[in-house]
Amino acid sequence: xxxxxxxxxxxxxxxxxxxxxxxxxxxxxxxxxxxxxxxxxxxxxxxxxxxxxxxxxxxxxxxxxxxxxxxxxxxxxxxxxxxxxxxxxxxxxxxxxxxxxxxxxxxxxxxxxxxxxxxxxxxxxxxxxxxxxxxxxxxxxxxxxxxxxxxxxxxxxxxxxxxxxxxxxxxxxxxxxxxxxxxxxxxxxxxxxxxxxxxxxxxxxxxxxxxxxxxxxxxxxxxxxxxxxxxxxxxxxxxxxxxxx
Amino acid sequence: xxxxxxxxxxxxxxxxxxxxxxxxxxxxxxxxxxxxxxxxxxxxxxxxxxxxxxxxxxxxxxxxxxxxxxxxxxxxxxxxxxxxxxxxxxxxxxxxxxxxxxxxxxxxxxxxxxxxxxxxxxxxxxxxxxxxxxxxxxxxxxxxxxxxxxxxxxxxxxxxxxxxxxxxxxxxxxxxxxxxxxxxxxxxxxxxxxxxxxxxxxxxxxxxxxxxxxxxxxxxxxxxxxxxxxxxxxxxxxxxxxxxxxxxxxxxxxxxxxxxxxxxxxxxxxxxxxxxxxxxxxxxxxxxxxxxxxx
Numbered sequence: 001x002x003x004x005x006x007x008x009x010x011x012x013x014x015x016x017x018x019x020x021x022x023x024x025x026x027x028x029x030x031x032x033x034x035x036x037x038x039x040x041x042x043x044x045x046x047x048x049x050x051x052x053x054x055x056x057x058x059x060x061x062x063x064x065x066x067x068x069x070x071x072x073x074x075x076x077x078x079x080x081x082x083x084x085x086x087x088x089x090x091x092x093x094x095x096x097x098x099x100x101x102x103x104x105x106x107x108x109x110x111x112x113x114x115x116x117x118x119x120x121x122x123x124x125x126x127x128x129x130x131x132x133x134x135x136x137x138x139x140x141x142x143x144x145x146x147x148x149x150x151x152x153x154x155x156x157x158x159x160x161x162x163x164x165x166x167x168x169x170x171x172x173x174x175x176x177x178x179x180x181x182x183x184x185x186x187x188x189x190x191x192x193x194x195x196x197x198x199x200x201x202x203x204x205x206x207x208x209x210x211x212x213x214x215x216x217x218x219x220x221x222x223x224x225x226x227x228x229x230x231x232x233x234x235x236x237x238x239x240x241x242x243x244x245x
Numbered sequence: 246x247x248x249x250x251x252x253x254x255x256x257x258x259x260x261x262x263x264x265x266x267x268x269x270x271x272x273x274x275x276x277x278x279x280x281x282x283x284x285x286x287x288x289x290x291x292x293x294x295x296x297x298x299x300x301x302x303x304x305x306x307x308x309x310x311x312x313x314x315x316x317x318x319x320x321x322x323x324x325x326x327x328x329x330x331x332x333x334x335x336x337x338x339x340x341x342x343x344x345x346x347x348x349x350x351x352x353x354x355x356x357x358x359x360x361x362x363x364x365x366x367x368x369x370x371x372x373x374x375x376x377x378x379x380x381x382x383x384x385x386x387x388x389x390x391x392x393x394x395x396x397x398x399x400x401x402x403x404x405x406x407x408x409x410x411x412x413x414x415x416x417x418x419x420x421x422x423x424x425x426x427x428x429x430x431x432x433x434x435x436x437x438x439x440x441x442x443x444x445x446x447x448x449x450x451x452x453x454x455x456x457x458x459x460x461x462x463x464x465x466x467x468x469x470x471x472x473x474x475x476x477x478x479x480x481x482x483x484x485x486x487x488x489x490x491x492x493x494x495x496x497x498x499x500x501x502x503x504x505x506x507x508x509x510x511x512x513x514x515x516x517x518x519x520x521x522x523x524x525x526x527x528x529x530x531x532x533x534x535x536x537x538x539x540x
Contacts, residue, residue: 060463089375137305200375
């Protein structure tokens with residue numbers, strides 16, 4: 001049924017740290033790699049080695065430049081994937097019941113055997129989280145690696161989404177936002193984790209941790225430190241000798 | 246939004262078809278014999294043809310039966326159910342008209358109501374989307390109802406009703422253009438608010454795209470960011486207003502009520518309707534474009 005559950009036992013999701021993300025695209029590649037072989041139809045590419053390569057991805061990393069009122073511009077890398085919203089607008093629009101939100105953990109999934117590929121869910125999503133697979137004609141989206149996180153055959157450290165496992169800077173954190181003491185809940189609380197486009201009423205589970213203010217040298221007299229360099233050791237002796245000549 | 250030809254053809258033709266079926270079901274006109282066969286046949290042909298065209302943009306049309314299951318939440322599912330219910334309810338009425346069976350016309354009124362419900366459901370598929378501000382407004386159902394009413398009346402040979410609804414359509418179109426043009430700006434959503442980078446956290450400021458996440462367009466960009474040929478908007482709006490509304494409103498009272506006369510006016514209306522529906526999609530901007538710095 002495509003009616004949304006009134007309550008989910010857990011709220012599994014990601015806290016994405018915009019301060020530490022370096023934009024290496026490893027999460028994009030890991031996501032594509034894992035979802036080539038596990039849950040549902042493999043994510044396809046069209047003309048991958050040709051002139052106009054294109055393909056379905058569940059995670060995209062944008063790159064933005066912020067120009068603050070004072071100081072230098074800042075580059076922020078911005079991963080964008082399904083936010084597993086509480087009021088997911090993609091679910092109720094589905095005519096076939098293929099899109100659903102799980103009561104047990106809040107993950108939003110697509111039953112690919114029931115999807116007719118009408119694309120209405122992708123229209124309803126403000127975040128561009130869903131992409132139609134051009135090969136099989138069904139809608140693809142982030143599964144929060146539902147085939148990893150509960151998988152007893154994997155070592156425990158691998159039971160997290162592929163993007164989280166692979167992130168070299170630890171910018172992606174996975175956990176339960178329904179538990180106020182979980183790492184992700186604590187991170188969101190301490191760092192002011194925020195929702196994307198909250199005015200659309202989707203109540204996303206994933207939280208974005210804003211970039212921190214960067215340390216900056218005191219620019220009032222940038223050459224001042226050069227005026228009183230005190231050479232020591234051999235350089236100091238040389239300085240003294242040369243000064244007397 | 247990408248103006249997919251199958252969706253434009255579907256919404257225009259089936260809207261016109263269900264409009265005609267509504268008039269026939271209500272008994273305006275109530276033909277008999279072979280004229281009834283052709284008149285009902287035209288209504289069924291347009292409605293069913295449009296529905297079939299709509300399956301061309303599906304990834305897996307063979308699973309269409311599943312689309313009848315989610316009427317509790319989905320306008321698309323409601324549309325599927327209302328359309329089939331309408332076609333079934335009107336079948337005995339059409340048969341009775343054709344063969345002169347003289348069956349009571351009560352079911353015709355039910356079918357007419359279901360035809361209007363179908364058009365409303367089609368419109369709500371678009372109007373419900375908060376992600377597309379231009380569509381997310383009562384003018385969308387008003388527009389679809391007015392188009393179906395005007396087109397249906399012309400095909401039904403109802404000069405009076407056709408002229409009035411065509412004039413109404415002009416007013417609705419003008420209102421939808423006016424409100425729609427400011428709809429995106431009214432939501433005050435920008436790259437800075439969509440990412441939060443312009444308004445939230447210790448580092449705030451003007452935000453611009455530094456680098457795109459991929460080098461060639463993906464499904465999102467192809468489907469929801471459509472930049473081509475918006476430059477012809479004013480001309481196409483003229484074609485839509487004159488063809489679909491002003492022309493029929495002026496010509497219907499002056500034209501003798503012949504099949505040929507109505508056919509010419511219907512063709513004129515259809516040209517305007519296609520122009521208007523193309524604009525409806527091509528001009529609609531999805532908020533996801535903000536993340537790409539494009540709309």
